Amino acid sequence: GESVGLHLPTLSVQEGDNSIINCAYSNSASDYFIWYKQESGKGPQFIIDIRSNMDKRQGQRVTVLLNKTVKHLSLQIAATQPGDSAVYFCAENPRMDSSYKLIFGSGTRLLVRP
Amino acid sequence: ETGVTQTPRHLVMGMTNKKSLKCEQHLGHNAMYWYKQSAKKPLELMFVYNFKEQTENNSVPSRFSPECPNSSHLFLHLHTLQPEDSALYLCASSLYVGNEQYFGPGTRLTVT
Numbered sequence: 001g002e003s004v005g006l007h008l009p010t011l012s013v014q015e016g017d018n019s020i021i022n023c024a025y026s027n028s029a030s031d032y033f034i035w036y037k038q039e040s041g042k043g044p045q046f047i048i049d050i051r052s053n054m055d056k057r058q059g060q061r062v063t064v065l066l067n068k069t070v071k072h073l074s075l076q077i078a079a080t081q082p083g084d085s086a087v088y089f090c091a092e093n094p095r096m097d098s099s100y101k102l103i104f105g106s107g108t109r110l111l112v113r114p
Numbered sequence: 115e116t117g118v119t120q121t122p123r124h125l126v127m128g129m130t131n132k133k134s135l136k137c138e139q140h141l142g143h144n145a146m147y148w149y150k151q152s153a154k155k156p157l158e159l160m161f162v163y164n165f166k167e168q169t170e171n172n173s174v175p176s177r178f179s180p181e182c183p184n185s186s187h188l189f190l191h192l193h194t195l196q197p198e199d200s201a202l203y204l205c206a207s208s209l210y211v212g213n214e215q216y217f218g219p220g221t222r223l224t225v226t
Contacts, residue, residue, distance in 0.1 A: 034214055043204050043217035044157070045116065089157065093212070101170060102215065104157040 008087060010109040019077040021108045023090030028071060030092040034102070035064060035075045039086045047075070047088075077110075085112045117141040118218035120205050126224045127195065135190040135221045137205030145211045146188040148180060151220070152201035163188060164211045195225045 013019045031052040036044035050057045050064045057064050063076040087109050091102040118139045148160040162170035163182040179191040206215040
């Protein structure tokens with residue numbers, strides 16, 4: 001039969017605008033979160049991380065916000081550029097059974113319109 | 115580049131073949147990981163090695179056999195694979211288990 005690929009939500013933004021990519025995580029015990037960017041034909045690339053004792057962390061053109069009350073994580077990209085087009089994954093470490101196991105979300109595709 | 119290399123980048127193999135994927139990290143990290151990324155599922159952790167010792171086997175079928183001879187090298191030995199094993203296999207490393215992981219470019223595997 002025909003194979004069906006994973007349906008990724010897509011965010012389309014105009015070049016120069018700000019982008020906000022959202023992620024809902026599953027485990028309230030998770031204490032470490034990471035955002036990755038994956039361009040076509042490449043492996044995931046680390047962007048920024050945040051620990052649960054923080055609500056916000058800023059990097060170069062990127063900001064991660066953590067809302068533990070509703071288990072929500074967001075990645076904000078300022079002045080989005082064509083090179084930002086990629087699939088973005090959030091990952092959490094639920095710290096279950098004391099092992100380190102990153103749980104990845106299914107990803108969001110960001111398309112930047114020129 | 116991330117400092118994690120993988121070879122080969124592409125591999126086509128029959129179901130009766132035996133092949134190996136190689137990963138090398140040049141970052142001085144102590145933990146290494148194998149992930150599977152397919153079109154149908156999110157990124158899936160397969161194995162974790164911490165200081166050369168396997169600490170995680172995420173219910174992976176025995177037709178996938180990892181080997182970690184030292185902290186810089188990781189192999190994934192493949193035998194009698196199934197077509198549904200076709201996927202992108204990603205290697206990653208981190209300084210310690212619990213730190214951010216750095217990924218290689220992956221091996222695109224096709225099982226015919």
